[in-house]
């Protein structure tokens with residue numbers, strides 16, 4: 513036998529109440545009877561399982577209208593059917609406008625009553641499904657602290673959610689300011705390591721000669737100035753997550769040690785002979801093309817594959833313009849709270865400006881721009897700044913050929929020579945400076961007899 517469905521019957525006429533109760537009981541409803549609006553509210557509060565109400569319109573001092581208002585204000589998923597006096601269509605209209613699902617005009621047949629209740633049940637289910645859907649949608653507007661609703665961001669969210677439960681290494685790519693560190697933090701926060709440390713390191717900011725001891729630790733006396741044992745970042749992040757930003761900047765020597773950690777789960781501090789076990793999840797990021805660096809012999813291929821178990825690409829802001837209004841709202845709120853200043857209103861022309869700008873510095877640039885706007889509240893200056901950035905980006909992007917032209921061979925030779933001079937004859941570094949592979953660099957040196 514199907515479990516009876518709880519229903520609240522609100523009818524102030526004792527005889528009617530008993531009659532309708534009997535009809536409903538026979539149709540497998542579990543009836544809670546109330547004789548006034550106040551009575552009904554008390555019953556609703558004490559029986560959270562009630563999802564259906566059948567109420568009379570006229571109820572002493574109050575009316576069905578007050579009950580509908582109360583229920584809808586509580587946003588409860590409750591189906592409501594109202595019984596109105598014969599001929600009072602205006603009450604029926606009012607009831608529906610206020611959120612009742614159906615009405616019955618008195619007198620009504622048993623069959624009509626059951627049909628109206630079935631309709632209200634259906635409407636109720638739809639409301640519930642809609643609310644679940646919209647709460648899912650609003651979840652997808654943001655994952656931890658990452659805001660984004662564009663389809664490309666939804667893919668990012670899905671991937672983060674899928675791999676956050678694992679300890680898989682993730683290589684996060686994307687231009688500067690696209691939220692790579694934010695994604696790494698989200699991966700950590702959604703993992704079961706979230707209570708353990710999250711350590712972010714900018715590999716490009718550590719001097720090459722200190723990188724090994726910074727990351728893997730060092731024993732006292734291992735190098736000049738090591739007056740005591742030094743705990744490496746990996747050991748500090750034990751059981752947690754380490755985020756290696758600008759991983760492309762690590763020297764080949766450090767890359768080798770990192771590979772050993774990823775393969776064996778051990779580190780050897782500088783000056784130590786023993787290996788130490790470390791349980792750390794490694795996340796890495798780079799805005800450089802690591803695959804190209806592998807081809808150029810600047811990044812270990814085996815390490816690249818170890819890091820790139822799960823690739824995660826953060827799209828540039830210009831490819832998800834639809835997210836800009838949401839981000840603007842987020843940053844205006846954040847900075848106005850941070851500085852205790854009321855958020856300024858954006859004019860529609862400024863908004864258009866912000867939407868059409870191509871944001872070479874991505875979300876970071878948008879955030880900085882809005883921080884300045886909150887502080888200065890100067891729309892003209894903001895527009896000017898954006899225009900200047902756009903112009904300078906354009907000038908930087910293009911090399912201006914002198915009007916008289918140039919001797920290409922001489923120009924190339926000059927660049928090679930200057931790069932060598934600047935890097936003290938170090939060909940690997942000189943090649944990097946010119947953004948060409950080491951092989952290409954050697955080839956060009958030979959071409960110009962610069963060997």
Ligand SMILES: Nc1ncnc2c1ncn2[C@@H]1O[C@H](COP(=O)(O)OP(=O)(O)OP(=O)(O)O)[C@@H](O)[C@H]1O
Pocket residue numbers: 657658659660686687688689690691692693694695757799875876879
């Ligand atoms: N989707 C986003 N939602 C909200 N804030 C964001 C988003 N993306 C980036 N930000 C904010 O923009 C700034 C830059 O983000 P983050 O440092 O994560 O970028 P990044 O890609 O790691 O940059 P870099 O390569 O220069 O280190 C931070 O203040 C971050 O909070």
